[in-house]
Amino acid sequence: MSARILRSLRTCVALAVLAAACLAVQPVRAAYAAADAMTVDMALYGGTPTYRASGFIYGLSQNTTTPSVSLQTQIKTREMRAGGSQIGCPNGGWVNGAYTARWNFEKSYYARAKQSGAHVEMILAALWASDGVCNVPSWPGDGGNWTAYTNFINQIIGDARASGMTGSDVRWDMWNEPNIFFWGRSQAQYLEMVRRGTLQIRAALPGAVIEGPSCACTPSNSWFITYLDYVKANGVVPNILSWHDLPGDPAADAASLNSELAARGMSVSGFDVNEYGAFGAEQQPGPSAWYISRLERCNCDGARANWGMVGQTPSLYDTMGWLVTSNANQTMGQWWVYQRYASQTGLRTNITPGSTHDGIVFQDSGARRSVAVLGAKAGASTGSITLRYANLPSYLGGSGSVNVLVERMPSTNAYVSGPTTVSNSRATVSGNSVTVTINWTNALDAYAVTLTP
Structure with a gap:
């Protein structure tokens, strides 16, 4: 073994030890506890928006x-x-x-x-x-x-x-x-x-x-x-x-x-x-x-x-x-x-509420998108909230994946210029369904989830 290779190995070992030491002192981030779940059945829909709650x-x-x-x-x-x-x-x-x-x-x-x-x-x-x-x-x-x-x-x-x-x-x-x-x-x-x-x-x-x-x-x-x-x-x-x-x-x-x-x-x-x-x-x-x-x-x-x-x-x-x-x-x-x-257009889509969370969902085949607005009852539980989309239409998940934009509307008695983007990434469609997980840490916040191809 050459001196150069030996030095390289020693360097790698030292770096590995250092990395292990760094990991040992990093705080362990606790997983968010499962708090509630909602299910959207995109095969059940009907009725155009009325915005009657506005x-x-x-x-x-x-x-x-x-x-x-x-x-x-x-x-x-x-x-x-x-x-x-x-x-x-x-x-x-x-x-x-x-x-x-x-x-x-x-x-x-x-x-x-x-x-x-x-x-x-x-x-x-x-x-x-x-x-x-x-x-x-x-x-x-x-x-x-x-x-x-x-x-x-x-x-x-x-x-x-x-x-x-x-x-x-x-x-x-x-x-x-x-x-x-x-x-x-x-x-x-x-x-x-x-x-x-x-x-x-x-x-x-x-x-x-x-x-x-x-x-x-x-x-x-x-x-x-x-x-x-x-x-x-x-x-x-x-x-x-x-x-x-x-x-x-x-x-x-x-x-x-x-x-x-x-x-x-x-x-x-x-x-x-x-x-x-x-x-x-x-x-x-x-x-x-x-x-x-x-x-x-x-x-x-x-x-x-x-x-x-x-x-x-x-x-x-x-x-x-x-x-x-x-x-x-x-x-x-x-x-x-x-x-x-x-902003919701198209047809109102069935959503099964959770125990403390609920939402209103629309899907629009012409615009090729679905927009969900999700809320929590005052005093609701916080933690990991799952939103499962079943029977995803082909215009959204036909390629085997779908883009998921999650936005948060924060609770504050002050000016908010717009929703905060929590994530905007592709998700794999499996069994014609996709699951979105939201770490809902403040029950007074609201979320919007937009699916696009």
Whole structure:
């Protein structure tokens, strides 16, 4: 053996020993524990996107100029709910002789909604003055006198006609959260108000879309059951049944409501969770995507809740339901959840949820891609989440592999310029399926997975 070869061997041995020593002192990275799993069956699909979960209550400035129209149209907003709450307080609204300012806002809000193809829900309670902040010197039907309420409804009917707001893109939301402090009288008086108001509106505008009860309760609540029995018995069933999940599960609630309707021989044209997402964690990206998924499961419309109050920052009149930053109007992580939701095209595809995670998936053979938006229930488990795609179509996995782009929408109450790319690589298709593993370390984050050939 030559001296040169011997020196080379000694060098290799020394390097091997050094490498072994380095490995010995490196910290061992613990594997992420398996936490949940979801399965997408790409052979089961049907239905085009409606973006019905993209909506919010209030969220625009009182002159409706901010946030920008672009921030709204990019997420394909479909539902906007408002009635001029807090304007003119402590003595705003019709019952205080200060209706005009609130109606002018409603008109402006409607004009803005039309720019993104959204429908507007007029909250009659707020037009009256019941907004949780303003003085309410009297309520409809006090002392058995309904004259003021009749005049109030006639005022709105006349203004709606004059403003071209009589079509199906306007829903008449009869009152807001009448089971709590937004209604200051008995349920019996509330129900009589609903009867009178519904008959009056339908007589004047036969095509009007009536919505209710928009309660702060679930459909299985005894208050809601009493409401159902009353509207059926009195022939004033609304077109849309609505309630609030703060928090809650729209899919479970809708299943319960369907059972209640079937038991009574009732039917309506749709459900609307017109406030969803409790203050704080539930309005972050992960829970936002989870709510979108649950709303899509029950084919329910939805509007994000808004927790802004008078004198607070953010206020009721900005952030689009905490999608953009206050005043600066910059996109946050949860706005990007809705943007990725808005980017879904093609056909809705079956996804089996996990115990704490869910998603909405579409596949588009023309665009040759599939986009999934995935979320986690507030308080969900964290760790390794598997997403298995079964029955992959040939236009995606026909070559034996598929490109998988995984993006994260981070939870932060600050500006986020865009989703973070977690990985963008090819994955082997085996048995016509592919499995994507996400190390989901923060349940408040959301993820998007895009498959392309």
